Amino acid sequence: MKVTYFAKTRELIGRDSDSFDLPADIRSINDVIEYLSAMDEPYKNALANPEALRFALDNEMAKGDASIQNISELAIFPPVTGG
Amino acid sequence: MKVTYFAKTRELIGRDSDSFDLPADIRSINDVIEYLSAMDEPYKNALANPEALRFALDNEMAKGDASIQNISELAIFPPVTGG
Amino acid sequence: MMRHIAVQITPFDAGQELRKFEGNRLGAVASFSGIVRSENDIIALSIEHHPIMTYMALEKLCTLAEQRYKLLGVTIIHRYGTLKLGEPIIFVAAASAHRKEAMAAIIAIMDRLKTDVPLWKKEIFADGTSRWIEQKQSDVDRSSAW
Amino acid sequence: MMRHIAVQITPFDAGQELRKFEGNRLGAVASFSGIVRSENDIIALSIEHHPIMTYMALEKLCTLAEQRYKLLGVTIIHRYGTLKLGEPIIFVAAASAHRKEAMAAIIAIMDRLKTDVPLWKKEIFADGTSRWIEQKQSDVDRSSAW
Numbered sequence: 434m435k436v437t438y439f440a441k442t443r444e445l446i447g448r449d450s451d452s453f454d455l456p457a458d459i460r461s462i463n464d465v466i467e468y469l470s471a472m473d474e475p476y477k478n479a480l481a482n483p484e485a486l487r488f489a490l491d492n493e494m495a496k497g498d499a500s501i502q503n504i505s506e507l508a509i510f511p512p513v514t515g516g
Numbered sequence: 517m518k519v520t521y522f523a524k525t526r527e528l529i530g531r532d533s534d535s536f537d538l539p540a541d542i543r544s545i546n547d548v549i550e551y552l553s554a555m556d557e558p559y560k561n562a563l564a565n566p567e568a569l570r571f572a573l574d575n576e577m578a579k580g581d582a583s584i585q586n587i588s589e590l591a592i593f594p595p596v597t598g599g
Numbered sequence: 600m601m602r603h604i605a606v607q608i609t610p611f612d613a614g615q616e617l618r619k620f621e622g623n624r625l626g627a628v629a630s631f632s633g634i635v636r637s638e639n640d641i642i643a644l645s646i647e648h649h650p651i652m653t654y655m656a657l658e659k660l661c662t663l664a665e666q667r668y669k670l671l672g673v674t675i676i677h678r679y680g681t682l683k684l685g686e687p688i689i690f691v692a693a694a695s696a697h698r699k700e701a702m703a704a705i706i707a708i709m710d711r712l713k714t715d716v717p718l719w720k721k722e723i724f725a726d727g728t729s730r731w732i733e734q735k736q737s738d739v740d741r742s743s744a745w
Numbered sequence: 746m747m748r749h750i751a752v753q754i755t756p757f758d759a760g761q762e763l764r765k766f767e768g769n770r771l772g773a774v775a776s777f778s779g780i781v782r783s784e785n786d787i788i789a790l791s792i793e794h795h796p797i798m799t800y801m802a803l804e805k806l807c808t809l810a811e812q813r814y815k816l817l818g819v820t821i822i823h824r825y826g827t828l829k830l831g832e833p834i835i836f837v838a839a840a841s842a843h844r845k846e847a848m849a850a851i852i853a854i855m856d857r858l859k860t861d862v863p864l865w866k867k868e869i870f871a872d873g874t875s876r877w878i879e880q881k882q883s884d885v886d887r888s889s890a891w
Contacts, residue, residue, distance in 0.1 A: 439791050440865035441877040482843050489863075508795065508863075512880035515792070515799075515823060515864025516698075516779060516835055516855055523647050523719035524731040562716060572717075575652050591649065591717075595734035598646070598653075598718025599633060599689055599709055599844075615765070617778065621759070622831040629851070632763065636772035636842060640778020663748070682882035685770050696784075698777060702852055705775070709844055 434501065435463070438479070439510035442486065445479035455501075459487045463497040465507060480509070487512055517583065519532045519548070520561070521591035525569065528562035538584075546580040548590060550577070570595055601672035601694070603658045606648055608680040613690045616674050620694045625671050629701035630692040631709055635682050641722045645729065646679040646688065649717035653677070656716040660708055668704035670695050675708065677718060696733065707745050714742040746811065747818035750803045751833070752878055754826040759836045762820050766840045771817050775847035776838040777855055781828050787868045791875065792825040792834065795863035799823070802862040806854055814850035816841050821854065823864060853891045860888040 437450040459468050466483050469476045480486065488495050489508040501507065520533040529542040542551050549566050552559045563569065571578050584590065601619070605611070613632050620628045635644050661673050672694035682688055689712075693704035713734075720732045747765070751757070759778050760830075766774045781790050808821050815857075818840035828834055835858075839850035866878045 439795055439863065440867070443793075444877075448804075459755075487863075489798060492801060508798070510795070510863060511861050511865065511877070513860060514866045514878045514880050515862050516793070516858045522649055522717065523721075526647075527731075572652060574650075575649075577656060591652070593649070593717060594719065594731070596714060596717050597720045597732045597734050598716050599649070599712045612760070612764075614758070614762075614764045616760075617763060617776070618758075618760045621780060621833060622780070624782045624831050625780055626784075628778040628780065628814055630763070630778075631776075631844060631848065632766070632769060632774040633844065634769075634771055634774065636770045638772075638842075685767065687767060696782060698779065698855055702777065702848070702855075709848075738883070 434504065435506045436469070436507060437508045439508065441511050442479050442509050446475050461490050461499070461500055462490070462495060462507060464479070465501060466509075485511065517548075518589045519552070519590060520591045522591065524594050525562050525592050529558050543585070544581050545573070545578060545590060545595065548584060549580070549592075568594065585596055600670070602665075603676070604654065604661060604678045605676040606653050607659070607676065607678055610678070611676045611687065611690060613687060614688055616676065617675070617692060620671040620692060623694070625674070625694040626696040627698040627701040628692060628694045629698070629705045630690065631705050632687050633689040635684050635686050635688060639722055641684070641725060642725050643681050643683045644688070644722040645681045647719045647721070647725055648677070648679045652717045653669055659724055660711055660715065663711070664693065664704045664708050667707070668693065668695060668700040670700070670704055673704070673708075675712075677716070679718070681723070710738075710741045711745055713738040738741055748807055748811075749822075750800065750807060751822045752799050752803070753822065753824055756824070757822045757833065757836060758875070759833060762822065762836055762838060763852055765820070766818055766838065769818070769840070771840040772790050772842040773844040773847040774838060774840045775844070775851045775854065777851050779835040780834055781830050781832050781834060783830055785868055786870060787830070788871050789815045789869040790834065791827045791867040793865045793867070794804070794823070794825045798863045806857055806861065809857070810839065810850045810854050814839065814841060814846040816846070816850055819850070821858075823862070825864070827869065836891040856887045857891055858883075859884040
């Protein structure tokens with residue numbers, strides 16, 4: 434699965450996107466966040482407070498408990514501040 | 517005193533303005549309206565419903581009972597419809 | 600504080616008026632344009648104004664709006680004379696640090712303008728006849744809310 | 746129904762956008778321009794967007810506004826990239842038969858845009874440092890009112 438990062442999340446992780454072969458037991462967005470947080474320091478920092486993050490699955494907004502089955506792209510970003 | 521007319525009031529009276537030497541007992545705007553209404557048909561028609569008219573004394577909005585003492589110009593017009 | 604008030608027979612360029620607010624670090628600019636629309640099968644509107652009181656009333660409206668909404672700039676242009684379908688009648692713009700104030704100012708100015716400024720509209724029809732527009736009670740109610 | 750949506754790095758001409766609504770007998774056109782202002786001693790804003798979702802979210806906002814406010818036309822332009830003080834960030838315009846709908850649409854679009862569209866602003870300071878702007882609770886509250 435492709436994982437993309439935006440704004441502060443992108444800067445903290447230091448990358449625009451990653452491509453992961455996720456283990457079979459990673460089923461929801463929350464599972465992905467937990468999985469990434471266990472990788473290294475930048476991911477841990479960037480994803481430390483999932484309540485303050487927003488997610489999209491294949492360009493549609495989604496909650497943390499949404500299933501990632503048949504999803505090709507997860508986007509992770511902070512609450513928006515446009516306008 | 518100069519009396520000016522605007523919009524529908526002007527069209528009904530058929531003139532932009534008049535200049536009158538008013539009798540001493542004409543003291544308020546209402547007195548002027550009554551005086552003019554007694555003149556001829558166009559004035560009577562145009563001023564038939566003073567409740568539906570608006571007045572200004574020397575370019576300041578005024579109520580019908582306002583005194584015309586020391587006033588040089590009375591404007592008579594319908595409720596406004598700009599914008 | 601930028602203030603621009605005009606009551607004019609000539610057309611105006613709303614875009615050019617809006618551009619005057621740019622580059623001023625104002626934050627928020629709201630605007631409203633009123634355009635002659637094809638209601639009641641009219642072909643034009645004829646707009647009459649009081650040459651002195653109209654300008655004075657617009658000045659008063661601007662002062663009220665500037666104070667209440669902390670405006671950094673305000674523009675009101677109202678045309679008179681005969682305006683065909685599609686022609687702009689009025690342009691109002693307000694600049695403030697924040698969008699809420701700029702937008703509220705535009706709404707308040709338009710609402711008050713409908714009852715406080717000596718302008719009158721007449722509908723002109725294709726057959727040469729015409730009819731003065733009557734003031735709407737809804738406009739009076741909306742204006743008195745400010 | 747005219748609809749124009751753009752998410753672009755290049756500047757736009759708000760006046761030109763406004764003029765597109767003229768001559769169309771629309772009645773009422775309301776607009777809002779957001780401009781980079783000198784808050785917190787910034788020298789610029791850096792704006793990031795989601796290249797696909799931002800456009801989709803603006804489309805959705807337009808559809809909602811068109812239906813709710815009987816719009817005859819709507820324009821939303823949002824810039825991204827680095828914008829200096831005084832540069833326009835966003836332009837929203839809505840056309841309707843009546844002023845009330847056009848103005849309400851602009852307010853609703855701006856309120857919803859603050860929470861529903863994946864755009865992020867970063868403040869850039871003179872010393873080269875920068876800081877991401879945090880979403881305001883007041884924006885969340887205002888948006889949820891629609």
